[in-house]
Amino acid sequence: MKSSEAIKILLVEDDAGDHFLFKEYLSDIKNYSYSLTWANSYDLGVELVKKREHDIYFFDYLLGAKTGLDLVQQCFSDIIDVPVIILTGLGNQEADMKAMELGVSDYLVKDEIDPEKLERTIRYSIGQSQMLKKLKASETKFRSIFENSHDIIYVSDIDGNLLDINKSAENLFGYSHEELLKMNTADLYDNKEDRLNFVDVINETGICSNFEVTLRDKEGNKKFCTITASIQRRDDDNNVYYQGIIHDMTQRKKAEHDLMIAEKLAITGKIARILAHEVRNPLTNINLSVEQLEEDLKDEYQPYFDIIKRNSKRINDLVTELIENSKPTELKASKSTLQSILQGTIELAKDRANLKNIKIITDFENESIEIDADESKLKIALLNVLMNAIEAVEANAGEIRIAYKCENEKCMISIGDNGCGIKDEYLHKIFDPYFTGKSTGVGLGLATTRSIINMHNGTIEVETQLGKGTVFHIKLNQLIAN
Numbered sequence: 001m002k003s004s005e006a007i008k009i010l011l012v013e014d015d016a017g018d019h020f021l022f023k024e025y026l027s028d029i030k031n032y033s034y035s036l037t038w039a040n041s042y043d044l045g046v047e048l049v050k051k052r053e054h055d056i057y058f059f060d061y062l063l064g065a066k067t068g069l070d071l072v073q074q075c076f077s078d079i080i081d082v083p084v085i086i087l088t089g090l091g092n093q094e095a096d097m098k099a100m101e102l103g104v105s106d107y108l109v110k111d112e113i114d115p116e117k118l119e120r121t122i123r124y125s126i127g128q129s130q131m132l133k134k135l136k137a138s139e140t141k142f143r144s145i146f147e148n149s150h151d152i153i154y155v156s157d158i159d160g161n162l163l164d165i166n167k168s169a170e171n172l173f174g175y176s177h178e179e180l181l182k183m184n185t186a187d188l189y190d191n192k193e194d195r196l197n198f199v200d201v202i203n204e205t206g207i208c209s210n211f212e213v214t215l216r217d218k219e220g221n222k223k224f225c226t227i228t229a230s231i232q233r234r235d236d237d238n239n240v241y242y243q244g245i246i247h248d249m250t251q252r253k254k255a256e257h258d259l260m261i262a263e264k265l266a267i268t269g270k271i272a273r274i275l276a277h278e279v280r281n282p283l284t285n286i287n288l289s290v291e292q293l294e295e296d297l298k299d300e301y302q303p304y305f306d307i308i309k310r311n312s313k314r315i316n317d318l319v320t321e322l323i324e325n326s327k328p329t330e331l332k333a334s335k336s337t338l339q340s341i342l343q344g345t346i347e348l349a350k351d352r353a354n355l356k357n358i359k360i361i362t363d364f365e366n367e368s369i370e371i372d373a374d375e376s377k378l379k380i381a382l383l384n385v386l387m388n389a390i391e392a393v394e395a396n397a398g399e400i401r402i403a404y405k406c407e408n409e410k411c412m413i414s415i416g417d418n419g420c421g422i423k424d425e426y427l428h429k430i431f432d433p434y435f436t437g438k439s440t441g442v443g444l445g446l447a448t449t450r451s452i453i454n455m456h457n458g459t460i461e462v463e464t465q466l467g468k469g470t471v472f473h474i475k476l477n478q479l480i481a482n
Helices: 016-027 042-051 069-076 093-101 115-148 168-173 192-205 252-326 339-356 376-390 446-453
Strands: 007-012 035-038 055-062 084-088 106-109 153-156 162-165 207-216 222-233 242-250 335-336 361-364 370-373 399-408 411-418 458-466 469-476
Touching: 007 016, 007 042, 007 115, 016 035, 016 115, 016 446, 035 042, 042 069, 055 069, 069 084, 069 093, 069 469, 106 115, 153 168, 168 242, 192 222, 222 252, 335 339, 335 376, 339 361, 339 370, 339 376, 339 399, 339 411, 370 376, 376 399, 376 411, 376 446, 376 469, 446 458
Parallel strands: 007 035, 007 055, 055 084, 084 106, 361 399
Antiparallel strands: 153 162, 153 242, 207 222, 222 242, 335 370, 399 411, 411 469, 458 469
């Protein structure tokens, strides 16, 4: 407050003599000008305080049957935003401590007051009050940023225990705020090694920017995120803590991957059509020539003719498969029972499973669950996964488990095997078009599966362990209660 501005003071004092002395002390202060309002009773003091027209308040400790502390409690329980000074005739340590607990700025003994001490008390109290107002405004501003940020903002101790985290974390991870504050940041990591790497980087440099990591929500869904964090120290006790921002990249990653797949399919589709034209023309000539020769040399060279025709057909089938899988597809969705789709898929794979003497075990929770789906295309997607499982397990010892569980308008289908598992270097490529780990594969099966699942607004994820097996988790939305 500028010295040229009159400081508005409210004195609540029921003794006229003490009011006169207080007024005299103010008149002796030369550096500031003051405007004094006197309330000679507790009730009048309440009325004037509630108008909130003053810069500083002086309350006598004894105000008839009540005290200045009662006045503080009644008027300032929610709005104590200006300094309050308690005046008393005698020093009272217990009253002094109580005043400080209530947020009173100072506690003065009347016999010890003089103009210099009064001026210093007013100046310091108003200065401290203005500083606290600025701090409160700043805290409110940054608390608003903290709470309303779309990104997750968190504070944890050096061991990773969460100390504070904003509401965006509830939306992303599905935990309540209370649950999160009982958790360690390591609990959210999909891969515990990523947490250790993050700690190594931030402890070495003091800051970690755009650290890419996969986290998991309460339901086990993967969230692709970046973390930017730094080490902070509390001035009061010098404790170290982490302050960080988590940015969810899941939708962006999915969009980028879907775009990459679409571009790759478009390019390979064009190549496939050119290849089909260039291969089928000479292949037709070969077949015609074989038919002509077969009429003249049938008996002697029939085995060779059979080999040529069989491999010509194989080439033609491969070309057809390339073209069909590179075409954009449209869904023809209708209400379908999930169990019937799975049973139909198993029926299509039964012959191959029987040849290897493989057990297919089913666990279908509810026979009446219906979904909006293109039944024929969804069967193709599931069949690709099931056929991969059949090929991955050993004959006479293989087991494949198919189950689904539905809740919260979502349905999780699991297709698991006890086969060889998938190598780590292949895991991030298995859904890419034309990637295959099989000598006779084209690499379109799982790419087609993922495309079909995506068109059904679903997701597909895989868990695998070498030598123990693989489980594909397919989540479908838009469940319809029957």
